[in-house]
Amino acid sequence: xxxxxxxxxxxxxxxxxxxxxxxxxxxxxxxxxxxxxxxxxxxxxxxxxxxxxxxxxxxxxxxxxxxxxxxxxxxxxxxxxxxxxxxxxxxxxxxxxxxxxxxxxxxxxxxxxxxxxxxxxxxxxxxxxxxxxxxxxxxxxxxxxxxxxxxxxxxxxxxxxxxxxxxxxxxxxxxxxxxxxxxxxxxxxxxxxxxxxxxxxxxxxxxxxxxxxxxxxxxxxxxxxxxxxxxxxxxxxxxxxxxxxxxxxxxxxxxxxxxxxxxxxxxxxxxxxxxxxxxxxxxxxxxxxxxxxxxx
Amino acid sequence: xxxxxxxxxxxxxxxxxxxxxxxxxxxxxxxxxxxxxxxxxxxxxxxxxxxxxxxxxxxxxxxxxxxxxxxxxxxxxxxxxxxxxxxxxxxxxxxxxxxxxxxxxxxxxxxxxxxxxxxxxxxxxxxxxxxxxxxxxxxxxxxxxxxxxxxxxxxxxxxxxxxxxxxxxxxxxxxxxxxxxxxxxxxxxxxxxxxxxxxxxxxxxxxxxxxxxxxxxxxxxxxxxxxxxxxxxxxxxxxxxxxxxxxxxxxxxxxxxxxxxxxxxxxxxxxxxxxxxxxxxxxxxxxxxxxxxxxx
Numbered sequence: 001x002x003x004x005x006x007x008x009x010x011x012x013x014x015x016x017x018x019x020x021x022x023x024x025x026x027x028x029x030x031x032x033x034x035x036x037x038x039x040x041x042x043x044x045x046x047x048x049x050x051x052x053x054x055x056x057x058x059x060x061x062x063x064x065x066x067x068x069x070x071x072x073x074x075x076x077x078x079x080x081x082x083x084x085x086x087x088x089x090x091x092x093x094x095x096x097x098x099x100x101x102x103x104x105x106x107x108x109x110x111x112x113x114x115x116x117x118x119x120x121x122x123x124x125x126x127x128x129x130x131x132x133x134x135x136x137x138x139x140x141x142x143x144x145x146x147x148x149x150x151x152x153x154x155x156x157x158x159x160x161x162x163x164x165x166x167x168x169x170x171x172x173x174x175x176x177x178x179x180x181x182x183x184x185x186x187x188x189x190x191x192x193x194x195x196x197x198x199x200x201x202x203x204x205x206x207x208x209x210x211x212x213x214x215x216x217x218x219x220x221x222x223x224x225x226x227x228x229x230x231x232x233x234x235x236x237x238x239x240x241x242x243x244x245x246x247x248x249x250x251x252x253x254x255x256x257x258x259x260x261x262x263x264x265x266x267x268x269x270x271x272x273x274x275x276x277x278x279x280x281x282x283x284x285x286x287x288x289x290x291x292x293x294x295x296x
Numbered sequence: 297x298x299x300x301x302x303x304x305x306x307x308x309x310x311x312x313x314x315x316x317x318x319x320x321x322x323x324x325x326x327x328x329x330x331x332x333x334x335x336x337x338x339x340x341x342x343x344x345x346x347x348x349x350x351x352x353x354x355x356x357x358x359x360x361x362x363x364x365x366x367x368x369x370x371x372x373x374x375x376x377x378x379x380x381x382x383x384x385x386x387x388x389x390x391x392x393x394x395x396x397x398x399x400x401x402x403x404x405x406x407x408x409x410x411x412x413x414x415x416x417x418x419x420x421x422x423x424x425x426x427x428x429x430x431x432x433x434x435x436x437x438x439x440x441x442x443x444x445x446x447x448x449x450x451x452x453x454x455x456x457x458x459x460x461x462x463x464x465x466x467x468x469x470x471x472x473x474x475x476x477x478x479x480x481x482x483x484x485x486x487x488x489x490x491x492x493x494x495x496x497x498x499x500x501x502x503x504x505x506x507x508x509x510x511x512x513x514x515x516x517x518x519x520x521x522x523x524x525x526x527x528x529x530x531x532x533x534x535x536x537x538x539x540x541x542x543x544x545x546x547x548x549x550x551x552x553x554x555x556x557x558x559x560x561x562x563x564x565x566x567x568x569x570x571x572x573x574x575x576x577x578x579x580x581x582x583x584x585x586x587x588x589x590x591x592x
Contacts, residue, residue: 025448030470034448034456085413090405109386113409114456117381117416118448124420125443128436137432140424143439147421152321152330152414160330160410174326 001293005286012055012072013048019069020076023126037107037115038122042080045098049219049287050075053190056283057208061198070132071142071193074123078150078186081119084112086159120150133197141196149189158182162247170248176217179250184216191215207276214270215288221263222292224249225256230296263292297589301582308351308368309344315365316372319422333403333411334418338376341394345515345583346371349486352579353504357494366428367438367489370419374446374482377415380408382455416446429493437492445485454478458543466544472513475546480512487511503572510566511584517559518588520545521552526592559588 001009020042025035051072058068087094087102088109095105104112126132127142148154158181165178191212195205228251251259270288274281297305316338321331347368354364383390383398384405391401400408422428423438444450454477461474487508491501524547547555566584570577 030457030460030464030474031448031453033460034453038448081413085409088406088409090409110384110459111456113381113384113386114452114459116413117377118452120413120416121443121447121452124439125447128439128443130436135432136436140432140435140439143420143424143436147417147424151417151421152327152334156410156414156417157327157330160407161326163406163410164326164329168326178326 001290002286005283005290008056008283009047009052009287012052013046015055015069016048016051016072016076017043019073023073023077023122033107033111034114034118037084037103037111038118040106041084041103041115041119042076045100046076046080048072048076050079050187050190052287053187053212053284054193056281056287057191057194058197059194060277060280061194061200063194063197067131067133067197068194070126070129071197072190074126074142074146075186075190075193077119077123077126078146078155081116081123082150082155082159082186084116084119088112091159091163135199138196138199142193145189145192145196149185154181154185155183158185165248167246168248170253172250172253175248175250175253179217179220180213183220184213187216187219188212204276207273211270211273211284211288214266214273215291218263218266218270218288219291221250221259221266222294224251225259225263226294226296227251228256260292267292297586298582301579301586304352304579305343305348308348309342311351311365312344312347312368312372313339315369319369319373319418329403329407330410330414333380333399333407334414336402337380337399337411337415338372341396342372342376344368344372346375346483346486348583349483349508349580350489352577352583353487353490354493355490356573356576357490357496359490359493363427363429363493364490366422366425367493368486370422370428370438370442371482371486371489373415373419373422374442374451377412377419378446378451378455378482380412380415384408387455387459431495434492434495438489441485441488441492445481450477450481451479454481461544463542464544466549468546468549471544471546471549475513475516476509479516480509483512483515484508500572503569507566507569507580507584510562510569511587514559514562514566514584515587517546517555517562518590520547521555521559522590522592523547524552556588563588 024039024042026039027035054072054075055068083097084103086092087097088104094102096102103115123146124143127146128139132142133139150156158178161178162182170178188209191208192205195208227249254262267288271285274285320335320338322335323331350368350371351364379393380399382388383393384400390398392398396402399411419442420439423442424435428438429435446452454474457474458478466474484505487504488501491504523545550558563584567581570581
């Protein structure tokens, strides 16, 4: 990773961490565990890649940073809720996440389900609040786009396909669709949210979506490679799980060499979409290249 | 129940059923089970009391019926998602709902969790869509109010308290707060949504919230009485469960006689709040009285 990108990621992650902390409830009543589980699920880790996409695309349109930070938090709430629910015993049954016990292990299953529900709901609360943007049309566009990206035709649909696909032999088209829904849709929302906040013209918004689709696919291929090649200590969660479950992945279909080449190509293609922008987009270009070079 | 109220409830329920059906996806791909579970959770039953509150309060302000119906569906999506998640083994562990197997019994736990997630997300998608209201400020106000009513400071918080309270001896103040969050907040949103759609002045909106709070509390007391006194065949779900779990309820604290008297008082008080309105509010007045007279 370039020093500039590393510094930018660290700086944004710190701002996001502080903002998430301020948003999350901290009650001491009978619902104290719910609040604690929401905080546990969101705070203290994660690359904050989606928030970074929001902040960096918002910067392209000189959007007020405080507004962009709210959208970044909303997306991170959705991302964190999806991890909490995906880790549940009835789903992927994971005990470890970012090197720590998963939420249902640290608390219990009921609290994990409810904490996920509350985080998802919080995302929409944050977006719809007048502080997110003075123009209510922007707020309601953000809500609509996030809902479409994260519901049955987006992230949740992708997770269902992922579960249904265990033991099935998906082809490359099906795997691509699965990932486009499961991880791609939310990444695409993150990348276009800066354009929504900045009221950019439609073609600019679409360019950022195209960037995000290539980036998301490259990111997933890199993730699949890490699952096959990384150790769990290095990665901070269990590895080799896809193979153990007979899950088709980009790597199982293409083989590691072709998957690596394809990911590199997609990362370059993602960066190419940004030709529309000047040096302000350099962090996004560097992010695309880092996505496929990372080890965890 | 008066004939007029019965006819109005039936007519609204039919419109809501058709609208829910039109909103819900019907795919045949790998995510077919998700779609089927969402439909199973929402269609074919339920009193549709919350949608009725939306439609009737919207009528007070001559709101376009198609717009109100969309908000009614959004609230019903949230209500249905909450039932799906509450019924899960890790939560209330119920096998029966409205006389049918619960979603995780008819499908599986993973699909039930995801169907709930997708329904919650769908609610915000529907509210934020331009067809719900031409004014984006109204749409974003609806989203914000629904998120506040259904998240950690509303319905989800109430469910967490409910789980934490098993075996605890709550006092009447704690039980009242629990119910205000768990069921009252969403009912209050339903009752004020007509005023939001109709851009009614703040004091009118607050009057409807006051109506809803009394109605919601009366409704819950009646529910507690039905749980103690009804048979499961009559009610369509397991009864006597609160007692079996040592859960404090209005009935366990007040005793059935005082709970019944208190519920009747609240129902009258709810109706009294509607003095602001003319005969257009008669269905709402009748609803308040029926709430405490019903047997299921």
